[in-house]
Amino acid sequence: MSFKKTLLTAFSASVMLVTASSAVAASTLNVYTYDSFASDWGPGPKIKTKFEAQCDCTLNYVTLDSSVGILSRVQLEGLSSSADVVLGLDLNVMEAAKKTGLLAEHAVDTSNVNVAGGWSDKYFVPFDQGYFAFIYNSEAMAQPPKSLKEVVENKDLRVIYQDPRTSTPGLGLLLWMKSVYGDSADQAWETLASHTVTVTKGWYDAYSLFLKGEADVVLSYTTSPAYHVVAEGETKYKAAPASEGFYPQVEVAATLKNAPNKALAQQFMSFILTSEFQNTVATGNWMLPVIDDVNELPEIFSQLQQPTKVLTLPANDVAEHRKAWINEWLNATTR
Numbered sequence: 001m002s003f004k005k006t007l008l009t010a011f012s013a014s015v016m017l018v019t020a021s022s023a024v025a026a027s028t029l030n031v032y033t034y035d036s037f038a039s040d041w042g043p044g045p046k047i048k049t050k051f052e053a054q055c056d057c058t059l060n061y062v063t064l065d066s067s068v069g070i071l072s073r074v075q076l077e078g079l080s081s082s083a084d085v086v087l088g089l090d091l092n093v094m095e096a097a098k099k100t101g102l103l104a105e106h107a108v109d110t111s112n113v114n115v116a117g118g119w120s121d122k123y124f125v126p127f128d129q130g131y132f133a134f135i136y137n138s139e140a141m142a143q144p145p146k147s148l149k150e151v152v153e154n155k156d157l158r159v160i161y162q163d164p165r166t167s168t169p170g171l172g173l174l175l176w177m178k179s180v181y182g183d184s185a186d187q188a189w190e191t192l193a194s195h196t197v198t199v200t201k202g203w204y205d206a207y208s209l210f211l212k213g214e215a216d217v218v219l220s221y222t223t224s225p226a227y228h229v230v231a232e233g234e235t236k237y238k239a240a241p242a243s244e245g246f247y248p249q250v251e252v253a254a255t256l257k258n259a260p261n262k263a264l265a266q267q268f269m270s271f272i273l274t275s276e277f278q279n280t281v282a283t284g285n286w287m288l289p290v291i292d293d294v295n296e297l298p299e300i301f302s303q304l305q306q307p308t309k310v311l312t313l314p315a316n317d318v319a320e321h322r323k324a325w326i327n328e329w330l331n332a333t334t335r
Contacts, residue, residue, distance in 0.1 A: 043284025095319030189332035245309030
């Protein structure tokens with residue numbers, strides 16, 4: 001994930017949607033990503049311009065409606081996929097993506113990556129990072145929740161979040177809940193369901209409904225308020241604190257083993273960790289860069305919620321139990 005600007009025109013008018021059936025020229029790089037990344041208000045257009053200026057090629061975004069949808073699409077297409085690069089998966093689906101056998105190892109030097117715990121994965125290159133958080137309107141809510149448990153257990157609170165089967169923020173909440181509630185997560189989900197307005201397929205729909213006043217809080221990111229301040233001059237949107245700790249997200253990219261244009265794919269993977277790409281992240285995707293060599297961030301970023309504790313579950317546990325935990329969520333929320 002990541003912050004995806006919400007108040008502009010419909011996706012159909014703004015997304016540079018080019019289907020996989022488009023002609024794939026020898027100098028075309030096909031990047032499968034989520035729709036808001038490639039939208040004209042997302043980071044995609046600037047990245048496209050910067051990369052094309054050095055690659056003598058065309059960067060073609062193939063957009064899917066959710067992050068998890070990217071993985072589903074390449075699984076469906078298999079070895080015949082026209083994707084060169086998939087961009088927009090995150091830490092929590094990396095193991096599942098590797099098990100498809102469709103990914104190629106990259107040759108990118110990731111020694112300059114600055115994420116918690118460092119980075120050494122041979123298939124994935126990170127492109128941004130952040131923490132999941134519930135966003136509220138400070139003018140409408142004088143006493144916001146101070147923890148995840150207060151969001152879950154305050155039945156007066158109207159909540160919107162995303163489906164963990166289709167959305168990486170939704171999956172992030174699933175793991176956040178599991179980190180906090182452990183074996184009692186099913187009861188917590190049942191409690192949350194009693195005051196959940198809706199569960200959306202992706203982040204865009206959830207955040208749009210929140211901005212229309214349909215909920216008191218919405219699952220997004222600690223960096224989301226920065227968008228409102230920088231782009232709108234609006235300071236009323238805040239990220240609620242989480243005394244138990246925040247759950248992180250690192251968004252990643254990988255190349256396909258059967259990429260039609262392997263050389264361009266490798267060039268793009270290296271480009272991800274350049275300042276040119278990373279300078280678009282903070283005010284394009286409203287997430288934090290993964291390297292230090294970037295332009296100074298807007299002042300608001302220093303005023304955002306900072307985690308006093310970072311909650312993470314081991315990647316192998318997530319891969320092993322993800323389906324069971326999703327079923328637990330599904331059973332608890334449909335009783």
